Amino acid sequence: xxxxxxxxxxxxxxxxMRVCRALLGSADxxxxxxxxxxxxxxxxxxxxxxxxxxxxxxxxxxxxxIDQLRAAARAPAASxxxxxxxxxxxxxxxxxSALRAALxxxxxxxRGAVIHRYLGDLPHVDVALLLGCSEAAARRNAADGIxxxxxxxxxxxx
Amino acid sequence: MKAHVSPNDRDVVxxxxxxxxxxxVAPSSALRAQLAARAEREGLLDLAYRTVESPFGPLLLxxxxxxxxxVAFARExxxxxxxxxASEISSRILLAPQRLDDAARQLDEYFERRRxxxxxxxxxxxxxxxxxxxxxxxxxxxxxxxxxxxxxxRAAGKPAAxxxxxxxxxHNPLPLVVPCHRVVRSDGTIGEYLGGSxxxxxxxxxxxAA
Numbered sequence: 001x002x003x004x005x006x007x008x009x010x011x012x013x014x015x016x017m018r019v020c021r022a023l024l025g026s027a028d029x030x031x032x033x034x035x036x037x038x039x040x041x042x043x044x045x046x047x048x049x050x051x052x053x054x055x056x057x058x059x060x061x062x063x064x065x066i067d068q069l070r071a072a073a074r075a076p077a078a079s080x081x082x083x084x085x086x087x088x089x090x091x092x093x094x095x096x097s098a099l100r101a102a103l104x105x106x107x108x109x110x111r112g113a114v115i116h117r118y119l120g121d122l123p124h125v126d127v128a129l130l131l132g133c134s135e136a137a138a139r140r141n142a143a144d145g146i147x148x149x150x151x152x153x154x155x156x157x158x
Numbered sequence: 159m160k161a162h163v164s165p166n167d168r169d170v171v172x173x174x175x176x177x178x179x180x181x182x183v184a185p186s187s188a189l190r191a192q193l194a195a196r197a198e199r200e201g202l203l204d205l206a207y208r209t210v211e212s213p214f215g216p217l218l219l220x221x222x223x224x225x226x227x228x229v230a231f232a233r234e235x236x237x238x239x240x241x242x243x244a245s246e247i248s249s250r251i252l253l254a255p256q257r258l259d260d261a262a263r264q265l266d267e268y269f270e271r272r273r274x275x276x277x278x279x280x281x282x283x284x285x286x287x288x289x290x291x292x293x294x295x296x297x298x299x300x301x302x303x304x305x306x307x308x309x310x311x312r313a314a315g316k317p318a319a320x321x322x323x324x325x326x327x328x329h330n331p332l333p334l335v336v337p338c339h340r341v342v343r344s345d346g347t348i349g350e351y352l353g354g355s356x357x358x359x360x361x362x363x364x365x366x367a368a
């Protein structure tokens with residue numbers, strides 16, 4: 001039995017949004033989130049019933065985020081142009097820029113592992129698939145990433 | 159296996175989650191509405207649904223691209239109804255009120271006794287064979303009138319199929335709009351109803367008073 005897509009959005013939408021926000025800026029995250037769920041809606045009836053839906057969605061989101069980063073890199077002037085009418089919902093401001101900076105300063109594998117494990121709420125085995133590493137490496141990178149974040153935050157709080 | 163997370167690390171994780179909020183994708187958020195609108199534009203919205211208030215509690219309305227396909231009382235379990243729609247019609251279902259604006263407005267008017275017939279495109283794909291024939295016959299029973307299950311079976315071309323006619327009413331995917339509440343037992347008692355016999359009695363009273 002296949003669940004209504006609306007339920008899928010309600011259940012997994014928040015985690016996918018957190019991942020998009022961590023991978024991209026707050027405004028671009030809404031675009032990536034919408035692109036992710038449009039692509040997912042299109043493919044959903046063909047998705048295997050026993051699929052890991054969260055992992056599937058975060059995989060799409062990661063791809064959409066990379067697409068956006070590439071497009072932004074190709075057209076660096078684009079952000080200076082008048083932007084399209086703002087999305088109907090204003091993107092919430094990121095309240096913790098210190099943490100964001102600390103996350104972005106992590107080595108790529110640690111950053112990826114932290115984002116997918118703790119913001120995507122995925123098990124290490126899925127994080128490993130997303131990062132193309134072993135499960136043990138995903139686990140280690142997530143732990144090292146969190147430890148490193150803790151140190152940076154503590155340093156800054158002092 | 160859960161990773162071992164020290165209390166200190168748990169604080170970091172909590173702060174991390176708080177730093178990347180996700181409130182803008184809550185069920186009735188603008189972002190969700192945009193997603194539904196875009197799905198509609200791109201032809202990917204197989205089923206739109208919404209709920210409306212009624213004197214009998216919230217009603218679930220669902221429409222395919224061809225028309226209203228399902229009206230459900232709360233006692234049928236709206237989540238279960240959506241799940242059945244996903245397996246019987248399509249899983250591409252989103253909360254998308256616009257497609258159902260007309261149906262919602264006409265139902266409001268009906269409950270306020272300002273409307274005696276519905277002018278809506280209907281999609282009867284959930285009813286098959288004799289049951290569908292019964293539904294098309296039901297549509298001819300005028301506002302404020304009643305008929306019996308035996309008469310309904312006769313009108314649908316199978317005079318002996320009284321039970322089957324009753325069963326078609328009991329499984330009517332479009333109660334209220336396809337007026338199965340206008341069918342009562344030959345002995346004058348009210349008979350079963352999807353929305354409960356109290357709702358049926360109230361509907362007949364509403365129509366009689368108009």
